[in-house]
Amino acid sequence: MNQEQLNRMTSGKGFIAALDQSGGSTPKALKAYGVDESAYANDEEMFTRVHEMRTRIIKSPSFTKEQILAAILFENTMDRKIDDLYTADYLWEKKGIVPILKVDKGLAAEENGVQLMKPIDGLSALLDRAAERHIFGTKMRSVIKEANKEGIKAVIEQQFAVGKEIIAKGLVPILEPEV
Numbered sequence: 001m002n003q004e005q006l007n008r009m010t011s012g013k014g015f016i017a018a019l020d021q022s023g024g025s026t027p028k029a030l031k032a033y034g035v036d037e038s039a040y041a042n043d044e045e046m047f048t049r050v051h052e053m054r055t056r057i058i059k060s061p062s063f064t065k066e067q068i069l070a071a072i073l074f075e076n077t078m079d080r081k082i083d084d085l086y087t088a089d090y091l092w093e094k095k096g097i098v099p100i101l102k103v104d105k106g107l108a109a110e111e112n113g114v115q116l117m118k119p120i121d122g123l124s125a126l127l128d129r130a131a132e133r134h135i136f137g138t139k140m141r142s143v144i145k146e147a148n149k150e151g152i153k154a155v156i157e158q159q160f161a162v163g164k165e166i167i168a169k170g171l172v173p174i175l176e177p178e179v
Helices: 003-011 026-032 043-059 087-095 123-132 149-168
Strands: 015-019 068-073 098-102 137-144 172-178
Touching (some): 003 068, 003 098, 015 043, 026 043, 043 087, 068 087, 137 149, 149 172
Parallel strands (some): 068 098, 098 137, 137 172
8 A cells, every 4th residue: 555645535625536436337438528439339439439528628738636536436437547647646646646446246136225235256366457556555435325224234334344355456445335
């Protein structure tokens, strides 16, 4: 764990920028920026277009550590580069912004008034790769829709179980049971 990043997350000011649209939400995000489906022929081209968009955002003079504490990245973005640096390295070294990785794979169907995270296949390998890419921590989301004791207990148990795996790999988890 990077002590300087930990200090920034502990006492720094700013918000966390969400740059973590995944495969399912990427077409909608691109369309909002004026890039429709005709600009790409397959998933690889789509992810290239969204990385180009994220790169423009990250390199913008207004995307600074004075306002932004950290940025949440999608796995595909973590593995891409900006100016010959992996995205996390560019964020930290050039911008002073802490890199965080979205690790959840979406939401399961609603049950007991909640949506748990879908299984995160390959989590251990993903966390190893995140550590190699100098990711500070992770984010994972589930949703509580009703005040259902069983459902809420299941969300908390799942979030903490995955959080413990993340801590064991030396990363800092953001537990996100959205209400």
